[in-house]
Amino acid sequence: MRVLGVDPGLTRCGVGVVEGVPGRQCTPIAYEVVQSDPDEELAHRLLRLDGRLAELIALHQPDGVAVERVFSQHNVRTVMGTAQAGAVAILAAARAGLPVALYTPSEVKAAVTGSGTADKAQVTAMVTRLLRLDAPPRPADAADALALAICHVWRGGTRDKVAAALQQYRRGR
């Protein structure tokens, strides 16, 4: 199973692609941070992010996309940009016909470190070890996206199955 993880952000959006099966070590395929200039018009920033995500999806052909779930409790100054970037990522995946799973930061941290309250350094260290990288991913923001992708591989796309079953049930009512 190949998964593309997205840690949404308007100025810096982490993207990481890994391949693997539940319970086994994952193989890193690619990672990068899509950046945009805060001085630029919002429409151009969203368009650039959308375009790059579509390119990465076409290039790496993932089976599914995992996106960090954004909460309104986050820093109010950045939450709008994060929500907007998240919407672009979810839409890019849906447009490509891919299933999308959303995970909270604690779910991701728990999946890769065993603790839902792990700090950024712990997550980065575990991602580096789990993917047998020689050094921590650079730019650093890519580590969270790789962690999301690993989390989704290990969950074995369970969420999609649950969501699909629920939807089937609701449609059938």
Added chain:
Amino acid sequence: MRVLGVDPGLTRCGVGVVEGVPGRQCTPIAYEVVQSDPDEELAHRLLRLDGRLAELIALHQPDGVAVERVFSQHNVRTVMGTAQAGAVAILAAARAGLPVALYTPSEVKAAVTGSGTADKAQVTAMVTRLLRLDAPPRPADAADALALAICHVWRGGTRDKVAAALQQYRRGR
């Protein structure tokens, strides 16, 4: 000048198209509310909204799109959906190569009622009068989208010119 206005919302997204020139009465072209089921998967909701907005843009061929600017001070329970729907609207316009202008609710209220603190009933009453409609727009949520479109026509796309000039300046540095 033909403008498509969007009052973003995930469950109910108002869309209104008007035609006119600054300082003159505007002609209503179309309006509707794009709805989605809160029980449905977020990816499907965003995809449906994106698809319908792309259809409406292709159908009505606006010269520009005006979207309500979302603030994080809004109701925290709905702000995420509003931000996500807003991002989809801005992206749909940008993908179609159209300039996008963002207006705060007070700017729109001031433009159509003369007061930045006008209530929803006043905005609806003025939109009905300004567009010479026989009755207030139904569904009611479409009134705000029509107000946004009127506001942008009356501003004569000034924002785009300012934004374009600024961008030209920044690129030239």
